[in-house]
Amino acid sequence: MTDSILRVDDICKSFGALKASDGISLDLKPGEIHALIGPNGAGKSTLIKQIAGGLKPDSGKVYFDGRDVSQHSTARRARAGLGRTFQISALAMDFTVLENVVLGAVGQSGSVFRFFRDAMKDTRLLERAYKALDRVELRDLAHVRTSELSHGRRRQLEVAVALTLSPKAFLMDEPMAGMGAEGSQALTGFLEALKTEAPILLVEHDMDAVFALADRISVLVYGKIIATGTVDEIRTNPEVKLAYLGEEDAA
Numbered sequence: 184m185t186d187s188i189l190r191v192d193d194i195c196k197s198f199g200a201l202k203a204s205d206g207i208s209l210d211l212k213p214g215e216i217h218a219l220i221g222p223n224g225a226g227k228s229t230l231i232k233q234i235a236g237g238l239k240p241d242s243g244k245v246y247f248d249g250r251d252v253s254q255h256s257t258a259r260r261a262r263a264g265l266g267r268t269f270q271i272s273a274l275a276m277d278f279t280v281l282e283n284v285v286l287g288a289v290g291q292s293g294s295v296f297r298f299f300r301d302a303m304k305d306t307r308l309l310e311r312a313y314k315a316l317d318r319v320e321l322r323d324l325a326h327v328r329t330s331e332l333s334h335g336r337r338r339q340l341e342v343a344v345a346l347t348l349s350p351k352a353f354l355m356d357e358p359m360a361g362m363g364a365e366g367s368q369a370l371t372g373f374l375e376a377l378k379t380e381a382p383i384l385l386v387e388h389d390m391d392a393v394f395a396l397a398d399r400i401s402v403l404v405y406g407k408i409i410a411t412g413t414v415d416e417i418r419t420n421p422e423v424k425l426a427y428l429g430e431e432d433a434a
């Protein structure tokens with residue numbers, strides 16, 4: 184059995200009477216894209232937040248890179264190599280592409296600079312930032328204002344910010360949201376290449392992208408995982424068809 188880089192063990196989280204996570208266990212193995220799908224309100228974002236560290240589970244554990252990180256802060260998990268891109272962009276729109284990468288690297292690494300302009304002169308940080316921009320093919324746009332980037336390029340920039348910490352795994356919450364067909368196709372190709380570097384736990388509503396990309400899929404319904412399997416296994420699973428995909432979609 185391949186060792187998992189990330190493992191969630193029996194996570195429970197309630198909001199009042201609502202069980203948003205109802206005993207969720209899953210893992211992420213090296214080299215894979217594991218997609219988490221499910222209807223609106225199923226509890227996908229709630230789970231991602233608990234893995235990233237922003238929300239505390241009522242019970243259950245999160246293991247990352249061989250350690251129990253359940254009590255660790257978001258920043259500590261990020262420093263340990265848990266990269267994350269958000270559903271809502273965390274980029275500073277008035278900053279340049281390069282400034283956003285440096286800002287992200289400073290913030291997540293816990294480095295302390297009195298002024299941001301000092302960080303922009305730090306050769307090691309700049310080197311890391313340029314390397315990350317190369318990786319997502321954005322170096323040519325380093326000095327362009329982030330607000331001028333297309334939605335797809337902003338997504339790539341978020342990945343570059345995460346890459347500055349040499350992540351061992353990625354959590355991605357709806358990276359395809361708001362993209363046109365061409366943008367999601369480009370991003371699909373990009374994620375396919377990225378997963379060999381760091382596996383990806385992917386929350387995504389775009390089923391074409393999920394079916395094209397995922398090595399495994401877990402289906403979350405009302406806070407419970409009802410099935411985990413390959414694309415073919417999930418497409419043909421009768422319980423999944425009934426609860427989520429619908430007969431025609433799955434045909």
Ligand SMILES: Nc1ncnc2c1ncn2[C@@H]1O[C@H](COP(=O)(O)OP(=O)(O)OP(=O)(O)O)[C@@H](O)[C@H]1O
Nearest residue numbers: 198199201203221222223224225226227228229230
């Ligand atoms: N902070 C909160 N307080 C109360 N209820 C919450 C909170 N966060 C989420 N919920 C509820 O928990 C359930 C799961 O929400 P969550 O956002 O995780 O679902 P989701 O699967 O990510 O949905 P979507 O696909 O629409 O993004 C929903 O019923 C939501 O209303």
